[in-house]
Amino acid sequence: MLSSAIASFFQQRFAATPLLVRAPGRVNLIGEHTDYNAGFVLPAAIDKEIYFAVALNGTSTIRLHSFDLGEDHEVALADVAPSSTLWANYLLGVVAQFQKRELPVQGFDCVFGGTIPMGAGMSSSAAVECGLAFALDTLLHTRLDRMELARISQKAEHEYAGVQCGIMDQFASLFGQAGHVVRLDCRSLEYAYFPFDANAYHLVLCNSGVKHSLASSEYNTRRQECERGVAVLQQYYPEVASLRDATLEQLEKHQAELGEVVYRRCRYVVEENLRVEQACQHLLAHDLPAFGQDMYGSHAGLRDQYEVSCPELDILVELARPLPGVVGARMMGGGFGGCTINLVEASAVESFVTAMKRAYEKQTGIALETYQTTIVDGVGMLAPVAVS
Known part of the structure; x- marks a missing residue:
């Protein structure tokens, strides 16, 4: 040991x-x-x-x-x-x-x-x-x-x-x-x-094997885009100190002024905060399949609105989605590479790992590393x- x-x-x-x-x-x-x-x-x-x-x-x-x-x-x-x-x-x-x-x-x-x-x-x-x-x-x-x-x-x-x-x-x-x-x-x-419920479901990480050089520069850009969004909203809603305080209604009302890109970035953050709150309610109800749907929603937002995913992460999520026992998957971390986190029924973990390794290497030529984790x-x- x-x-x-x-x-x-x-x-x-x-x-x-x-x-x-x-x-x-x-x-x-x-x-x-x-x-x-x-x-x-x-x-x-x-x-x-x-x-x-x-x-x-x-x-x-x-x-x-x-x-x-x-x-x-x-x-x-x-x-x-x-x-x-x-x-x-x-x-x-x-x-x-x-x-x-x-x-x-x-x-x-x-x-x-x-x-x-x-x-x-x-x-x-x-x-x-x-x-x-x-x-x-x-x-x-x-x-x-x-x-x-x-x-x-x-x-x-x-x-x-x-x-x-x-x-x-x-x-x-x-x-x-x-x-x-x-x-x-x-x-x-x-x-x-x-x-x-760690007995019923496990968290399995799939490492895309890529780390794109965009990550640090785009991270700073996203922060600036969020700050621009807050600056616009504060002109009308002084109480909006950060996107934490913004609502979807406020964003929609000022969409034209925000501009399409900043609007999408801000909308993702507001929706992701709502998803965290919703996901916690699913945990209290012991409804992990519903929690998994929020994970898919998070990934879609990161891919389409925040634009910090990459082809390899998207492939991993889409390969996982139809497999038996998988109830949720999303990219995890800053983006442009790294891991996906997958919520998998305990009895299906072994077959999930085997299927993912085979399919990912076939599609990308990259050998897939996976990590099974316990909380x-x-x-x-x-x-x-x-x-x-």
């Missing part, structure tokens, strides 16, 4: 008994591109995780080891700054946030590694940040609450990795709850849990590992 291997490596390398921590990746079932519009998202923590072995070392030095890469990075506490070792920045950014808060950071040793596929949209970076933040909070007795740990981790990504992410990924890693998805209000940070608790400690 990877967590045991990491613990054993730590004890042999540093001759100390570490704190062991697991930090999960996440999926987002519905609510895409709503976070930066102060809307709603519906993520869950999953059993693809980063494992940490961490201990204070009584010095003024941080010693980091990436178990997966077999690489080291060492720095004095006084010299913490963004590094040319890219993987180390996610960890150093967390340390820097503790230091900014004038918390008593001490030298420590850390070995980490994980099972989250890189580049598949499961937020491995957030798991790395949140796992170390939790470990340091525990070892240093700083008693920060989980929302503060999420903010620390988000800021680490902003300032040390240069990614201006929302807080959803870090929130999901820290606040996940087994058997539940969690609806987060990205404006107020209020949240609520909704049951997910788990958020960041937490693991039991100590005995080393013989």
